[in-house]
Amino acid sequence: MNHDAVAAIKRQVPFLIGGTITGIIMTYFFGFPITLLVNSIMWYLISLMVYKLVWRKNGLTDQMILLSYILKKIKRQKKCNEPRD
Numbered sequence: 001m002n003h004d005a006v007a008a009i010k011r012q013v014p015f016l017i018g019g020t021i022t023g024i025i026m027t028y029f030f031g032f033p034i035t036l037l038v039n040s041i042m043w044y045l046i047s048l049m050v051y052k053l054v055w056r057k058n059g060l061t062d063q064m065i066l067l068s069y070i071l072k073k074i075k076r077q078k079k080c081n082e083p084r085d
Helices: 003-030 032-055 059-081
Strands: none
Touching: 003 032, 003 059, 032 059
16 A cells, blocks of 8 residues: 555544544434534544644645545456456
């Protein structure tokens, strides 16, 4: 795995865990549609502040690194699964 992708995943894990925990609690009290919207906005803002204050970078760069890594894996998998004539 690419070093940049591993570092990006390590920085994203606390936000995934926190979003999951608060999402479960909020869903119990408010329902799924409201929780989806509010929890997503809340954790996006939290991650934006943490990225700016702690890592001094833009959080979107990590998301783009992860997205490009996943798209490369999908393209590679499609090439391997294509039928040969």
